[in-house]
Amino acid sequence: DIQMTQSPSSLSASVGDRVTITCRASQGISNYLAWYQQKPGKVPKLLIYAASTLQSGVPSRFSGSGSGTDFTLTISSLQPEDVATYYCQKYNSAPRVTFGQGTKVEIK
Amino acid sequence: QVQLVQSGAEVKKPGASVKVSCKASGYTFTSYGISWVRQAPGQGLEWMGWISAYNGNTNYAQKLQGRVTMTTDTSTSTAYMELRSLRSDDTAVYYCARAVITFGGVGWFDPWGQGTLVTVSS
Numbered sequence: 001d002i003q004m005t006q007s008p009s010s011l012s013a014s015v016g017d018r019v020t021i022t023c024r025a026s027q028g029i030s031n032y033l034a035w036y037q038q039k040p041g042k043v044p045k046l047l048i049y050a051a052s053t054l055q056s057g058v059p060s061r062f063s064g065s066g067s068g069t070d071f072t073l074t075i076s077s078l079q080p081e082d083v084a085t086y087y088c089q090k091y092n093s094a095p096r097v098t099f100g101q102g103t104k105v106e107i108k
Numbered sequence: 109q110v111q112l113v114q115s116g117a118e119v120k121k122p123g124a125s126v127k128v129s130c131k132a133s134g135y136t137f138t139s140y141g142i143s144w145v146r147q148a149p150g151q152g153l154e155w156m157g158w159i160s161a162y163n164g165n166t167n168y169a170q171k172l173q174g175r176v177t178m179t180t181d182t183s184t185s186t187a188y189m190e191l192r193s194l195r196s197d198d199t200a201v202y203y204c205a206r207a208v209i210t211f212g213g214v215g216w217f218d219p220w221g222q223g224t225l226v227t228v229s230s
Binding site for chain 2: 001032034036038043044045046049050055085087089091092096097098099100101102
């Protein structure tokens with residue numbers, strides 16, 4: 001099975017900082033990768049799909065990049081409302097769907 | 109607007125079954141799939157499987173094979189997830205999500221239902 005490994009597992013940054021989260025696949029998955037944001041006590045929300053396509057309505061400070069095995073989610077200027085856990089998700093290829101373990105983002 | 113509304117919280121005893129519903133509105137139900145994801149307390153997201161609302165094809169996570177069944181009722185735009193032989197480690201919030209259908213099967217999930225807490229306790 002393809003494993004998805006996120007790093008770091010948690011981070012603390014200041015408002016306005018650039019934040020980068022990494023997701024690595026154990027095998028190549030082309031660009032079949034999505035990113036989700038889950039705020040505390042809330043439902044997960046789609047941010048990015050196809051590795052770099054921003055979902056409608058998502059602030060432009062969020063961006064995604066990568067292909068194959070290495071992917072990144074970047075928040076260009078961290079805002080207080082971005083406090084959340086972020087998950088990467090591979091899709092499309094067998095065994096279909098796997099989530100990363102999550103990265104918790106906090107404000108310093 | 110696109111919306112998924114799930115059934116209410118459940119408390120079950122070990123060995124019992126639970127069936128969670130997910131009613132879709134605001135889009136053409138048969139043009140997408142429905143995926144089910146669960147989240148144990150304080151833990152991450154675990155994919156359970158998905159069903160194509162177009163043709164009823166299913167694909168389940170290997171660890172749940174034999175215990176889970178996903179179905180749809182296209183006449184009411186409702187999806188169902190039944191989990192049998194419940195154990196204490198099945199205690200979790202269960203989410204349904206609209207799944208884009210891609211050439212390879214299931215794609216990304218958007219939006220998600222509000223979640224259904226299933227508690228398994230004797």
